[in-house]
Amino acid sequence: MRNLTSFPAPPTPPPATPRPTLIRIAGANKTFALPKGGDFHAVRDVTLEVREGDIFGLIGKSGAGKSTLLRLFNLLERPDSGTVTVDGRELTALRKNELRDARRNIGMIFQQFNLLQNATVFDNVAFPLRIHGGMNAEQVAARVADCLALVELGDKADSYPAQLSGGQKQRVAIARALASGPAVLLCDEPTSALDAETTRALLGTLQDINQRLDVTIVIVSHELSVLGEICNRVAVIEDGAVAEQFDLADTSAVRKTVLGRELAQHSADIIEAQARKERAHA
Numbered sequence: 001m002r003n004l005t006s007f008p009a010p011p012t013p014p015p016a017t018p019r020p021t022l023i024r025i026a027g028a029n030k031t032f033a034l035p036k037g038g039d040f041h042a043v044r045d046v047t048l049e050v051r052e053g054d055i056f057g058l059i060g061k062s063g064a065g066k067s068t069l070l071r072l073f074n075l076l077e078r079p080d081s082g083t084v085t086v087d088g089r090e091l092t093a094l095r096k097n098e099l100r101d102a103r104r105n106i107g108m109i110f111q112q113f114n115l116l117q118n119a120t121v122f123d124n125v126a127f128p129l130r131i132h133g134g135m136n137a138e139q140v141a142a143r144v145a146d147c148l149a150l151v152e153l154g155d156k157a158d159s160y161p162a163q164l165s166g167g168q169k170q171r172v173a174i175a176r177a178l179a180s181g182p183a184v185l186l187c188d189e190p191t192s193a194l195d196a197e198t199t200r201a202l203l204g205t206l207q208d209i210n211q212r213l214d215v216t217i218v219i220v221s222h223e224l225s226v227l228g229e230i231c232n233r234v235a236v237i238e239d240g241a242v243a244e245q246f247d248l249a250d251t252s253a254v255r256k257t258v259l260g261r262e263l264a265q266h267s268a269d270i271i272e273a274q275a276r277k278e279r280a281h282a
């Protein structure tokens, strides 16, 4: 389990050589049975790799298959074929109890927060720790306090979700997802229910978690501005397949898809605005 109390030094620049692969999806397919018969092919022969330390974005139109693909990363959806490997463990080959254990290494947050409404903030964050066992009440309390401090909600431990703003609810969800010290955080449209200012703050929290705790993040969004702001690498999903994937810092290559081109332009604008700001301060 990762230690949240002693933060390492502030963000270091990305290393020149790519870091090792942390997540590998290979040849994954997922179909759903349709109520009136026949199948819908939601994920088509997807192969992709997420490196340690990435903030990896999945972008695509509504219905493209982004959420279904994300749910393959922790086997909330099991692929019909193909493999999913996270942090050296092939999830698709694990037995049920082994999978439960492996999932402690993969946190997840959702658009609608999915908090327990009748439990306090403290109990929401403590929930996964109590379920998995192995910690006494004092250890659970210390861990919950660390996680709430991380998302700056130390003063809300006794509140109920209904007493919180949308941004605060999502930060509780992040604290809960990080409670078991995962290497990976999956984010399914985490800012869709939030206003622009709260979205910016939440993206800052995710970046902070990525840089200070070295948690690898995979984020689904249909908003270019969200992915352009925080991702270093993205995959464009069309009709359940990866249409293209690229590093956002690589502004030289021509992008194949409309979304890819729009995203590349968006990041070029961000880089240019940043450079202008630095020149003005020089």
Ligand SMILES: Nc1ncnc2c1ncn2[C@@H]1O[C@H](COP(=O)(O)OP(=O)(O)OP(=O)(O)O)[C@@H](O)[C@H]1O
Binding pocket: 032, 033, 034, 040, 042, 060, 061, 062, 063, 064, 065, 066, 067, 068, 069, 222
């Ligand atoms: N359990 C299910 N049963 C049947 N069809 C499903 C199921 N889950 C998803 N689908 C279908 O798979 C397709 C992809 O859905 P998915 O939610 O992954 O898309 P998405 O890109 O995340 O869309 P959005 O941005 O609107 O959330 C959709 O056509 C959806 O209707």
